[in-house]
Amino acid sequence: MATIPKTDKLNEVRNDADRLNSKVHTADEFMEGITALLNEQMLKYNWVGFYMLEPKANPPVLVLGHYRGAMTPHTRIPLNQGICGAAASSGKTVVVDDVKKDSRYLACSLETKSEIVVPVFVNGAVAGELDIDSHFPAAFGTEDRALIEYIAQLVGKRLEKEQASPPSSRTGKS
Numbered sequence: 033m034a035t036i037p038k039t040d041k042l043n044e045v046r047n048d049a050d051r052l053n054s055k056v057h058t059a060d061e062f063m064e065g066i067t068a069l070l071n072e073q074m075l076k077y078n079w080v081g082f083y084m085l086e087p088k089a090n091p092p093v094l095v096l097g098h099y100r101g102a103m104t105p106h107t108r109i110p111l112n113q114g115i116c117g118a119a120a121s122s123g124k125t126v127v128v129d130d131v132k133k134d135s136r137y138l139a140c141s142l143e144t145k146s147e148i149v150v151p152v153f154v155n156g157a158v159a160g161e162l163d164i165d166s167h168f169p170a171a172f173g174t175e176d177r178a179l180i181e182y183i184a185q186l187v188g189k190r191l192e193k194e195q196a197s198p199p200s201s202r203t204g205k206s
């Protein structure tokens with residue numbers, strides 16, 4: 033069987049994410065589906081999960097949401113800790129090619145070699161993030177980053193829509 037070139041694979045997954053977005057009824061369902069899609073379709077995306085800011089928490093804390101991959105001890109991460117805290121507090125994507133060399137890194141699995149964390153914005157403010165770990169060093173190149181940022185944007189828009197019009201407040205089917 034011929035291997036699919038990486039760009040084609042990334043485009044395929046982008047289209048799958050669009051299709052999933054039009055099929056699901058809630059942002060929560062979308063996030064769950066995204067973790068499965070990325071973990072199953074992208075060989076190097078070995079742990080895929082969302083951390084969301086706990087509403088009204090003071091000081092702010094990221095809480096683990098849907099994820100695929102090994103269990104992690106990090107279910108609540110303050111903003112001054114980890115790669116996750118760095119991405120959420122700066123509102124910027126963080127890519128770490130070698131987690132051993134980054135003192136901020138909070139270990140989830142001994143197998144993890146590289147990581148990307150992309151913030152999810154809702155109405156211009158960070159609401160959470162999409163975190164992906166790889167067992168391969170420097171697994172997240174420019175094209176991976178573009179795909180993951182695109183998906184994080186879809187999630188943000190979906191959450192925005194839901195906040196403006198929660199499923200329970202709609203009449204009829206959502």
Ligand code: SME
Binds near residue numbers: 106116138140165
């Ligand atoms: N490595 C992350 C913690 C989350 S686990 O990877 C799932 C960090 O440094 O913030």
